[in-house]
Amino acid sequence: MDTTKLRDAYGALLDAAATVADSGDTPPVPPAGEWNADQILAHVSLINAATITAVSSVASGAVTAYDNRAALDTWTLERVIALAGGNAGLRDRIRIQADALCALGGPMLSDAELDAVLPTLLLSDDKLLLDRPVPLRDLLAGLAEVELPGHTRQLLSLLP
Secondary structure, eight states, X not given: OOOHHHHHHHHHHHXXXXXXXXXXXXXXXXXXXXXXHHHHHHXXXXXXXXXXXXXXXXXXXXXXXXXXXXXXXXXXXXXXXXXXXXXXXXXXHHHHHHHHHHHIIIIXXXXXHHTOEEEEEEEETTEEXXXXXXXXXXXXXXXIIIIHHHHHHHHHTTOO
16 A cells, blocks of 8 residues: 555645644634644544554454544543643654554555554544545555645644
């Protein structure tokens, strides 16, 4: 699987995160009910961890599922922010996770592994987006084409 789009999506997200972080002494305040930059990055970090877990499970022959609910939990987001050491630590973590996913999701997996179907549950804003089996290749493509670009836009919307 060619991971160029995935790598490019991570590059754009990390560039946007750095731009927001460097935009002033006071972190941008999101509209009511929206996440701040650190929460967005923590969410992406958790999504990355779930995706790395799914890829590793498929590569090891284990049965697995994909569920993004933990990446939506406010307490979990705040814990990840603290554990990563804030914004800079989150950006470093995401950079390393991106390298791992581009290596794991690309040349390491066979077509049969990329076609492995995982029960998938995706929510956003308390709304069900998806509840059906999805091939691993489609989860990786969705990360590159939907998830990361959406959070890149969300970060950039925090700029004054």
